[in-house]
Amino acid sequence: MKKAISVFVFFLFFITINQSYSQIDVNVTDIKSEETFSFSNVYDNYDLDKSLPTMVITWSGKWCYPCINLINRYMDCDLSMLNLITINVDAEENLVDILDEGHHQNWDKAINLHANLGEDEKGFDNVFNVTSAPLVLYLVDGMISDAVVSYSLYPYRLLQTDRIKDINFIWDSSRDLNSLAWGIYSNEDDVEKLELAKEWVLRSMKLEKTYSNTDTYAALLYKTGDYTQSLKLAKQAIEIAKENDQDYSSTTELINKVIEKL
Structure with missing residues (x-):
């Protein structure tokens, strides 16, 4: 299935911080314990491995x-790597009502905080633009490497950009495995990489067989010359699409x- 693979679009915002992440002097509060502390102490407070990349x-x-x-999306990933x-x-x-909805209760692999807003120079909103979310900060060795506002900075993109190199990071995420495989189909002609992408999409289909990953597998089979199997999988993809009232015009083109x- 055709999916646009966009590059990172970096969002420029006014940020009054020192170069070292450890020097960011704003307050945040742990959602569960309600303990307020300086954002700069997050590694020590939660005994986080600073050698791992960090995403906020x-x-x-x-x-x-x-x-x-x-x-x-990140909850399906191996967060021992991040x-x-x-x-x-x-x-x-709004905070009490929002937290009562309990989204964060499902994020048991993450450190879940809320920002202290409007607290003079200690307020989170004094340093970061909180009206543009999701703001994603990517840190390496405790220092901000990148900052971006993006709804689609999905886990597979960390592998696409070599931020994380181990496929096991997304091995339990059907959507991310499929997206990564589609990226290989769209951008690579190397046979070894295409065969690797087949393994990823087969794992994706094992986790959850959808129109999207069935179509991706059909496309990879086509690109590697297995036309008979490609036709078979493309027809399967269309049947799934019809059951779910999805557009399958790109699969018709593939057929x-x-x-x-043939």
Whole structure:
């Protein structure tokens, strides 16, 4: 299935911090314990491995359900390879109702905080733009490497950009395995890489067989010259699409290409 693979679009915002992450002097509060502390102490407070990459994602239950979806995607990943920190940025008058919805209770692999807003120079919103979420901060060795506002900084993109090199990071995420495999189909002609992508999409289908990953597998079979199997899988993809009222025009195009080869 055709999916746009976008590059990181970096969001420029005013940020008054020292170069070292350990020097960011803003307050945050642990959602569960309600303990307030300086953001700079997060590694020590939670005994996080500073040698691992760290991702911070801001979210709001009031107006940013794509933020919640993004964080949910990471819950299917092996977070022994990544420190994940979520920070709720809802205003105080909304905070109780938002937390009562319990999204963060499902994020047991993450450190879940909420931002202290409007606290003069200690307020999270004095340093970061909290009106643009999800703000994603990527840290290496405790220092901010990248900052981006993106709904689609999904886990597979960390492998695409070599931020994480182990496929086991997304081995239990059907959607991310499929997206990574589709990226190989779209951008690579190397046979070894295409065969590897087949393994990923087969794992994706084992976890959850969908129109998207069945179509991806059909496309990979086509690109590696297995036209008979490609046609078979493309037809399966269309049947799944029909059952779920999904558009399958790209698969029809693929079938036409396959027929030309047979």
